[in-house]
Amino acid sequence: MRRRPGIGGLQTAAAARDQYRLLGENVAKIRTDLMKEQLATFRSQLEDFARKHKNDIRKNPAFRSQFHEMCAKVGVDPLASNKGFWAELLGIGDFYYEIGVQIVEICLATRAQNGGLINLQELCSLLRQKRKGSREAVSEDDCLRAISKLKVLGSGFEVISVGKKKLVRSVPTELNKDHNEIIEVAQAQGFVTVDELERRLSWTSGRAIDALETLLKEGFAMIDDGHRDGRRRYWFPCVSSISSLGGSDA
Amino acid sequence: MASTYSGTTTLVNKEPDSFHFPSIYQDYPPFFTLQTTLSTRTSQLKKWSRLIQRYCKFHRLFRLVISEHLDSPLFNNRRLNKRLQYADIVTVLDWMAGMEGGGRTEWLTKAKEGVFVYWRKPEEWANLIRTWVEDTGQKGSVLTLYELVEGETTEKEEFYGMDLDVLKKGLAALAKQGRAQVFGSEGSEGVKFF
Numbered sequence: 397m398r399r400r401p402g403i404g405g406l407q408t409a410a411a412a413r414d415q416y417r418l419l420g421e422n423v424a425k426i427r428t429d430l431m432k433e434q435l436a437t438f439r440s441q442l443e444d445f446a447r448k449h450k451n452d453i454r455k456n457p458a459f460r461s462q463f464h465e466m467c468a469k470v471g472v473d474p475l476a477s478n479k480g481f482w483a484e485l486l487g488i489g490d491f492y493y494e495i496g497v498q499i500v501e502i503c504l505a506t507r508a509q510n511g512g513l514i515n516l517q518e519l520c521s522l523l524r525q526k527r528k529g530s531r532e533a534v535s536e537d538d539c540l541r542a543i544s545k546l547k548v549l550g551s552g553f554e555v556i557s558v559g560k561k562k563l564v565r566s567v568p569t570e571l572n573k574d575h576n577e578i579i580e581v582a583q584a585q586g587f588v589t590v591d592e593l594e595r596r597l598s599w600t601s602g603r604a605i606d607a608l609e610t611l612l613k614e615g616f617a618m619i620d621d622g623h624r625d626g627r628r629r630y631w632f633p634c635v636s637s638i639s640s641l642g643g644s645d646a
Numbered sequence: 647m648a649s650t651y652s653g654t655t656t657l658v659n660k661e662p663d664s665f666h667f668p669s670i671y672q673d674y675p676p677f678f679t680l681q682t683t684l685s686t687r688t689s690q691l692k693k694w695s696r697l698i699q700r701y702c703k704f705h706r707l708f709r710l711v712i713s714e715h716l717d718s719p720l721f722n723n724r725r726l727n728k729r730l731q732y733a734d735i736v737t738v739l740d741w742m743a744g745m746e747g748g749g750r751t752e753w754l755t756k757a758k759e760g761v762f763v764y765w766r767k768p769e770e771w772a773n774l775i776r777t778w779v780e781d782t783g784q785k786g787s788v789l790t791l792y793e794l795v796e797g798e799t800t801e802k803e804e805f806y807g808m809d810l811d812v813l814k815k816g817l818a819a820l821a822k823q824g825r826a827q828v829f830g831s832e833g834s835e836g837v838k839f840f
Contacts, residue, residue, distance in 0.1 A: 508689035
């Protein structure tokens with residue numbers, strides 16, 4: 397009886413396989429259901445949380461930033477769409493939309509002054525000036541979020557890090573490595589000279605002049621002549637926090 | 647008028663008054679070198695134009711002779727040790743006189759040594775006076791330019807003490823539109839508004 401030949405044996409084996417498959421499906425289903433349930437619970441709790449802290453999220457930038465972080469960790473993007481639960485509950489989409497529009501306005505108004513490159517701090521303080529009287533405080537984090545949403549429009553908005561500073565670029569001009577290095581050197585005093593670049597970066601004067609000329613042509617720099625040493629200084633409004641003057645004076 | 651400028655920012659040039667210079671003038675040396683990049687230069691010229699107009703309005707200057715202002719705080723920032731050079735001042739004033747500058751200056755002579763500065767344009771001045779004449783029920787009567795600008799009745803008006811040449815330009819413009827008529831000879835002109 398050791399061998400179990402014949403049709404009967406095969407049928408038994410097939411039945412066993414079916415049984416196993418059924419069991420496996422059941423287990424998987426139970427797991428999925430559990431997951432779904434957990435997700436639903438989680439979502440409703442996140443919603444409860446948001447509902448409960450609605451005012452904090454709206455008014456307190458630090459709280460808002462942490463809320464965003466929490467959402468990001470669990471893969472929820474409250475800014476993904478302007479419709480739906482999050483937008484309706486928090487009006488948060490409108491908030492960033494509004495900031496985004498204001499950021500575009502500021503960048504345009506100061507472009508003649510800074511060539512379309514402005515440091516984030518400066519942008520924020522201009523934004524706050526513009527929003528004076530509005531209830532919600534705006535943080536740099538909010539600015540960055542609004543800008544990241546602007547990027548979707550393909551309008552060439554980008555945040556770049558140069559040295560210690562974050563700069564917001566609102567023109568399509570790409571900065572190469574040399575340009576970045578120059579702007580980084582300029583952060584110390586607000587300006588650079590050809591000499592200084594040769595010394596600090598071990599460049600040839602040709603390389604320095606080439607890069608500076610490009611930056612000038614793009615409107616990112618301003619020349620300053622008439623110094624005793626006879627050396628032309630190249631100033632960068634984007635690191636000097638001087639662009640705020642451009643807005644109202646233009 | 648003065649209250650408009652009483653900012654809290656520290657002033658560069660200690661004048662008896664307190665004209666408030668914009669921060670780009672106070673803190674940004676390249677403002678004093680004319681820029682070579684067109685867009686940057688245009689933005690700079692606009693700012694100089696605004697500054698010159700505001701400065702002249704504050705001090706009620708109707709004319710600006712360059713040589714007299716080379717060392718004035720307007721063009722010479724002692725704290726930064728920066729100044730706008732003579733040739734660059736000419737460029738700025740020339741730009742202001744042109745289309746782009748909106749006709750905010752007019753050269754006194756072809757030699758380009760000085761300008762009328764129009765922080766109010768001549769027509770605006772003439773219209774100010776016309777409004778005052780109407781408001782005081784003197785429409786249709788002849789008034790001398792002297793009494794309009796130096797008379798006791800206009801002491802509190804903005805046009806009191808204004809430059810007569812600027813006024814005459816304005817009145818001439820109104821006359822062309824048929825809204826005023828200027829009589830008399832040089833030095834004793836009168837005007838009638840319709």
